[in-house]
Structure formats: structure tokens, C-alpha cells
Amino acid sequence: MQKKQEYTLNTQQNKKAEKRIIAEVIIAIILIAPAILLCVGWRKLIISLILQKVELKPNSVGFQTWLHPPTTITRGYHLFNISNPREIVT
Numbered sequence: 001m002q003k004k005q006e007y008t009l010n011t012q013q014n015k016k017a018e019k020r021i022i023a024e025v026i027i028a029i030i031l032i033a034p035a036i037l038l039c040v041g042w043r044k045l046i047i048s049l050i051l052q053k054v055e056l057k058p059n060s061v062g063f064q065t066w067l068h069p070p071t072t073i074t075r076g077y078h079l080f081n082i083s084n085p086r087e088i089v090t
Contacts, residue, residue: 054062082088 056063056066
């Protein structure tokens with residue numbers, strides 16, 4: 001009688017362990033599959049998104065920003081006349 005109870009306890013524990021392992025494998029697949037897909041296609045995805053945003057077509061946002069920049073463009077130039085380069089280098 002006692003062996004039969006032990007056997008049923010062992011089979012119940014085995015079934016619980018099997019269910020837990022199956023659940024863990026399913027969760028691992030759910031987490032690992034998108035990670036692998038992102039690792040493979042991440043660079044292409046980012047490049048395509050960037051190229052869509054900066055494309056210079058007549059009705060695109062990038063074209064309008066290129067035509068009418070949101071900031072003032074300021075340029076400054078400094079010109080130097082070095083008549084004694086040996087003294088400056090040393």
C-alpha cells in the first residue's frame with residue numbers, strides 16, 4: 001500500500017516537473033526568438049528608418065527642413081598671416 005502511494009506521489013511530481021519544464025521552454029522561446037530576429041535585422045531596420053526620415057523628396061519632412069532650416073546658420077572665419085613660422089613652432 002505504501003509503495004502505491006509513493007508511486008502516485010512520484011508520478012504527480014513528475015507531471016508537475018514536466019509541466020514546469022514545458023512552460024519554461026515556451027517562455028524561453030518567446031523571449032529568445034525576438035532577440036535573435038532583432039540581432040539579425042537591427043542594423044537594416046535602423047538604416048531603413050533613418051533613410052525614410054532624411055530622404056529629399058518634394059513633400060518630405062527632410063526636404064522642407066533642408067529648404068527652410070529651423071535655425072539661423074552662422075559662419076565665422078579666422079584668417080592668420082604667419083610671417084615667422086619657426087618661432088611659432090618652437
